Amino acid sequence: MKKLILTAAALALSAGLASAQTVRMGTEGAYPPYNFINDKGEVDGFERELGDILCEKAGVTCEWVTNEWDSIIPNLLSGNYDTIMAGMSITDERKEVIDFTEAYYPPAPSAYAALKPDADLKGIVAAQVGTIQADFVAKSGATLLEFPTLDDTVAAVKNGEADAVFADKDPLAAFVTAESGIQWVGEDVALGGGVGMGLRKTDAELKGKFDAVIAEMKADGSLNALITKWFGPDVKGF
Known part of the structure; x- marks a missing residue:
């Protein structure tokens, strides 16, 4: 019996860990070239490509969710997804409600x-x-x-x-x-302090993981390369 209980507990823990590895990425899907829905009906754009890279480097699995812009913060807070990557500028007003990673797109x-x-x-x-x-x-x-x-x-x-x-x-x-x-x-x-990923204030650990990857991509030049790819050579990078 004890062995069965321990096995069940181990399975539950494993399930919890697996669940924690999936990060639901909320976006609008209507703001090209940041994000849009392509001909295959899939989320595409600068933030889709960057978000997938961030998740891979952070060791988590991305699952993309679309949401209308005017309710995108309330639905983050209610748990419909775990992040916002939707061309959202970092502002003091928004920071009263949610947290942001460091900017992945400079003030424009x-x-x-x-x-x-x-x-x-x-x-x-x-x-x-x-x-x-x-x-x-x-x-x-x-x-x-x-x-x-x-x-x-x-x-x-x-x-x-x-x-x-x-x-x-x-x-x-x-x-x-x-x-x-x-x-x-x-x-x-x-206007604004650049574009960052929005997260719930309770998700400090996840924010830290993404911050580390964004900083790494700024340092090695790969973030600027991605910005140039999607916005053109005349756009200011980091």
């Missing part, structure tokens, strides 16, 4: 885009809900028009609902083309 500019070069940036400006750009617009004196996704904010400019869109410049650049008629307007704005 935010920018305005519109159909007309003289667009009223104090008029109606579209931004994605729950972003640092939306917060900036709300405090800028403009009328903020929030939408669930970046695509929706650009559509609002195209259909005349908004005078301009304000967003992270790198993802917004995909929409600024001669064909679309969308063009850069105004000045770039520096």
Whole structure:
């Protein structure tokens, strides 16, 4: 009987350890090139490739989960996944609720885009809900028009609902083309402390593992190589 009890306990411990090795990576899947859903219906992009590398080097198994942006922090806190890798800027406000790893993407500019070069940036400006750009617009004196996704904010400019869109410049650049008629307007704005992985404050050990790998990749240049691959040679690295 004692042997059976010990065996059962060992099995339970093994199951617990196996479970602990699977890390559910939460992302939006709608913010290229950070993250998007490819033609196979799979999470793809800079954060998917980087996240898989981080998990491998940290000795854990990644399992990717998609979630709408506006509820991405609440669903982390409720346990639907263990991390957020979704182009999320590190801010003091967010750090009151969750922890962040060190930045895996440096602070990058935010920018305005519109159909007309003289667009009223104090008029109606579209931004994605729950972003640092939306917060900036709300405090800028403009009328903020929030939408669930970046695509929706650009559509609002195209259909005349908004005078301009304000967003992270790198993802917004995909929409600024001669064909679309969308063009850069105004000045770039520096916001946030770079992009990091969000975790629950109770997961300090997991945060430490990822921090160590991010630091290693910064030191050996492999993180900069990945940034260049996905964002181009002109983007500032570490």
